[in-house]
Amino acid sequence: MDFLSALALDLAASWTRILVALFASIVFGILVGIAAATSRVLERIILPILDILQTIPILGFFPIVIFLVVSYIPGYIGVNIAVVFLIFTSMSWNIAFGVYESAKSLPQELHEIAALYGLSPLRKLLRIYIPSALPRIAYQSTISFSIGLFYLATSEIFSTGSANFAVTYGVGIEIARLAASAGSFYNYLLAIIGFVIAVILTRVFLLRPFSAYSERFSLSPNENASESAVLGFYSLIGKILIKPLMSLRPRRPKRRVVISPRIPQAKKPYKLVRHKHFAHIYALLGALVLVLLAILLLNTSQLGEEIIVLNALAASFVRVWATYIACAAISLPLGICIALSKRGFEAIMSVLQVLSSIPAPILMPALIALLAGTAFFSEALAISVIFISMIWYILFSMVSGMRTIPASIFEAARSNRLGWVQLWRKVYIPASLPSFVTGSITAVGGAWNSLIIAEYFTVQSNSQMVVLGQVGTGIGKLIDTAVFSGNTSLMLLSIISMTIMVVVVNRLLWQKVYNRVTTRYRIEV
Amino acid sequence: MMKPILELDNVRLYFSKGRFRTEIIKDVSFEAYKDEFVSIIGPSGCGKSSLIRIISGLLQSNGGEVLYNGAEVLSPPRGMSLVFQDFALLPWLTALENVKLALSDSNESEESKERRCKKMLQEVGLKGSAEAYPKELSGGMKQRVGIARALVSNPEVLLMDEPFSSLDAITADQLRKETHHLLKNKKTSVKLVIMVSHSIEEVIEVSDRIIVLDRVPTSIIDDIYVKMKYPRDMRSKQYFELASRLRKLLHSAQS
Numbered sequence A: 001m002d003f004l005s006a007l008a009l010d011l012a013a014s015w016t017r018i019l020v021a022l023f024a025s026i027v028f029g030i031l032v033g034i035a036a037a038t039s040r041v042l043e044r045i046i047l048p049i050l051d052i053l054q055t056i057p058i059l060g061f062f063p064i065v066i067f068l069v070v071s072y073i074p075g076y077i078g079v080n081i082a083v084v085f086l087i088f089t090s091m092s093w094n095i096a097f098g099v100y101e102s103a104k105s106l107p108q109e110l111h112e113i114a115a116l117y118g119l120s121p122l123r124k125l126l127r128i129y130i131p132s133a134l135p136r137i138a139y140q141s142t143i144s145f146s147i148g149l150f151y152l153a154t155s156e157i158f159s160t161g162s163a164n165f166a167v168t169y170g171v172g173i174e175i176a177r178l179a180a181s182a183g184s185f186y187n188y189l190l191a192i193i194g195f196v197i198a199v200i201l202t203r204v205f206l207l208r209p210f211s212a213y214s215e216r217f218s219l220s221p222n223e224n225a226s227e228s229a230v231l232g233f234y235s236l237i238g239k240i241l242i243k244p245l246m247s248l249r250p251r252r253p254k255r256r257v258v259i260s261p262r263i264p265q266a267k268k269p270y271k272l273v274r275h276k277h278f279a280h281i282y283a284l285l286g287a288l289v290l291v292l293l294a295i296l297l298l299n300t301s302q303l304g305e306e307i308i309v310l311n312a313l314a315a316s317f318v319r320v321w322a323t324y325i326a327c328a329a330i331s332l333p334l335g336i337c338i339a340l341s342k343r344g345f346e347a348i349m350s351v352l353q354v355l356s357s358i359p360a361p362i363l364m365p366a367l368i369a370l371l372a373g374t375a376f377f378s379e380a381l382a383i384s385v386i387f388i389s390m391i392w393y394i395l396f397s398m399v400s401g402m403r404t405i406p407a408s409i410f411e412a413a414r415s416n417r418l419g420w421v422q423l424w425r426k427v428y429i430p431a432s433l434p435s436f437v438t439g440s441i442t443a444v445g446g447a448w449n450s451l452i453i454a455e456y457f458t459v460q461s462n463s464q465m466v467v468l469g470q471v472g473t474g475i476g477k478l479i480d481t482a483v484f485s486g487n488t489s490l491m492l493l494s495i496i497s498m499t500i501m502v503v504v505v506n507r508l509l510w511q512k513v514y515n516r517v518t519t520r521y522r523i524e525v
Numbered sequence B: 001m002m003k004p005i006l007e008l009d010n011v012r013l014y015f016s017k018g019r020f021r022t023e024i025i026k027d028v029s030f031e032a033y034k035d036e037f038v039s040i041i042g043p044s045g046c047g048k049s050s051l052i053r054i055i056s057g058l059l060q061s062n063g064g065e066v067l068y069n070g071a072e073v074l075s076p077p078r079g080m081s082l083v084f085q086d087f088a089l090l091p092w093l094t095a096l097e098n099v100k101l102a103l104s105d106s107n108e109s110e111e112s113k114e115r116r117c118k119k120m121l122q123e124v125g126l127k128g129s130a131e132a133y134p135k136e137l138s139g140g141m142k143q144r145v146g147i148a149r150a151l152v153s154n155p156e157v158l159l160m161d162e163p164f165s166s167l168d169a170i171t172a173d174q175l176r177k178e179t180h181h182l183l184k185n186k187k188t189s190v191k192l193v194i195m196v197s198h199s200i201e202e203v204i205e206v207s208d209r210i211i212v213l214d215r216v217p218t219s220i221i222d223d224i225y226v227k228m229k230y231p232r233d234m235r236s237k238q239y240f241e242l243a244s245r246l247r248k249l250l251h252s253a254q255s
Ligand SMILES: Nc1ncnc2c1ncn2[C@@H]1O[C@H](COP(=O)(O)OP(=O)(O)OP(=O)(O)O)[C@@H](O)[C@H]1O
Pocket: B015, B024, B043, B044, B045, B046, B047, B048, B049, B050, B051, B198, B216
């Protein structure tokens, strides 16, 4: 089989996985989001779980999941279930939050209409809840898709690290294979180009038409309604083929008619649930600590391993935060410059969108080639992967946040002839802080996820496990080696310790910074 | 013959989006002199805000020129200040710090800056609120800070883009009267005021001269000098005639 058709097959396999996961996430998001919005009891169960899901480093659990699933369902079915499940977990909370928020902020009038016409719960779901949530679902799907790409690539590449778990087809595998056999630079380039084209096609033919379609259901006026030429074509086909389904559409409100100004404008990939109570976080922490103790006590032979785990955790902590500081120092000014650029903004954004659609793990072969022979090769490789996984979150969060700031704020600065230093210190940096912090929270969360591949990169070559990069010590590496060597208790110990650390930092640091920054620096529009 | 402070000469503006180009300002020319309070009124969306931004140097026109004391305006010049419709206060700075922003390019000492800003806040009726943050202030108080910020740098020209239209009617009325009083009684450095508005009552109440703009693409359709005494009597015949003249003009511009 020539390379191009192999690549097409791999892409088809990968895209099947991510689209199945996306579809499952949307169904899950609708059910769970609406359940939480309509039932007080369910709300108190679901919200904390979603909050936990967005906080913990899900990828850290992937090794356990794949380990468990494959031991029950061996073969490629089990591996694929594990991969799809992982992508699903990374995407679904995001969509469920979106549905929940939009169902929660449904204008009172619509409830009254439903009561007035005596709609049954099912009809209310179909005619009111789901249509009104569609714009948010479409928006969150676009974000989820980007997040999912990262998890897709990482889980596929990770799975190839061991013959037991390896998926058979997938771009991730192609990348890993190419990384192992040096010299196929041309094929590698083709693989990346193929990946980017697949991303663009998905956007143009699936996500953008979905957004444009969903905006008909929008309850708030939207100046920058997204356009999609493809949608027109689809609706033509749709009119012919699925006319009956179209009757689902509610009577279309005229554009610019505001039913309710209360629709939340918050469009952030990360949502800090602003509860006053953190009971669920403490419960989670308590449970994790208990499991940790149980493992240690039941398995006294493992007592010494706690030191190894703590060591690895400390090393990874320094690695992640040092990289974050470097990344923040670059992306803060860069994000401000991009967000404020007038000419060429569209062009810059389209270039960035293409670049950001390439998940860091896919760049590893290039990074390896680039960094080969340097003094701290493995360390540099890990840091580069962490860096690339972080920067896009921060940049995109800043651009979308700062673009909603009224122009008059910056005009006031210009008309008062602020100097360069004053302009940055008093205006640009403070104005960027809320979106910068939101992006940072997601970025650091993503960094912890990327560790299982950044710190320890192995591929199969001629049925041999080849380690291409491994740092001295780190929690990601520890998890990987524990999984590959079948050391279950060490694996659990590492994952649980990492989760505790991430949850504690979120609670002690991020929640405080976020609250402070959003009360002080948010510009009300 | 007196020299004008401000001259607009065939100012044109268009926005281009892709291949499409929308003409916003077709051709606007006028001269404004010392001691004038000029109002610019026109139908909504006709380009009033764009015009005042061109005058202030924030926006570059696509043709013609703006001269301030004979020099072409290419960036916001010293000597001009702008008051914004939405106040444009920085929420992370106190009222005092917001006002001080306008003095950032002066080389006075910090104490003297602070003293002047406090005095200015006092003059606009915000004596006790220097340390308050914008979100702790009411709409009327926010715009008072906006006006203090515009006046503290001792500008010669004061530009205002619908300064009272984000306020409720009663607050707007009061602040308009106070501002007019402050500007007319030569208590400030301001020699020329240009105010954008869409309210007929508002412009008759305060203006020496009213420039009426056409719908987009806009040009001047009338330039009226108002010779009534202040404070203007709403029940007078002149008031009534001027109001109905403006109403007719705006009506024909809108349709
Ligand atoms: N950056 C821009 N790009 C394209 N079109 C613009 C831009 N800014 C303004 N416009 C258009 O130019 C026209 C004039 O806008 P402008 O804000 O100057 O009008 P205005 O008279 O102040 O309106 P309003 O009464 O709403 O304050 C409007 O039709 C607006 O849609």
